[in-house]
Amino acid sequence: MRKADLVNQISEKTGIPKVDVLVTLETMFKEVKDSLSAGQNIYIRGFGSFITKKRAAKIGRNIKRNTAVHIPEHYIPAFKPAKEFVQEVKTSYKGGAPNDDAGDDDES
Structure with a gap:
């Protein structure tokens, strides 16, 4: 959708x-x-929470140059669904994989 x-x-x-x-x-x-x-999280009762997660600093690799790259700690957005939300999806959806629009990555 x-x-x-x-x-x-x-x-x-x-x-x-x-x-x-x-x-x-x-x-x-x-x-x-x-x-x-x-830095403020959003909690919507019965739906879920929009939160930020902290990613620790780490060492990555630049494959083309074969060098180590320092990736600093950073925050990413995340969504954590409420228990009621998860339960409703589990009980209402019966069948195989959800209907994904494969290849439709644009945000509209």
């Missing part, structure tokens, strides 16, 4: 115009990014 599909579904279910739904989603995404950038 893409962002446009999500906007369409929310608009159909709530009756809110698509433009308003899109602005709301974009604002939510921006606030999540801004909060995580500022």
Whole structure:
């Protein structure tokens, strides 16, 4: 599902115009990014947590030059789903692999 599909579904279910739904989603995404950038985690009860994880410093390899490269410690964004969320997905999804749109890596 893409962002446009999500906007369409929310608009159909709530009756809110698509433009308003899109602005709301974009604002939510921006606030999540801004909060995580500022070091603040976001906890949404029953859904999950948007958190930052600390990656320790390590030594990597530049294969082309066969040299060691120092990678400093850094933080990455992560999502940890709530137990209720995980349980709902486990019980509601029956079958093989989820329907992935293979090759669709663009963010819309």
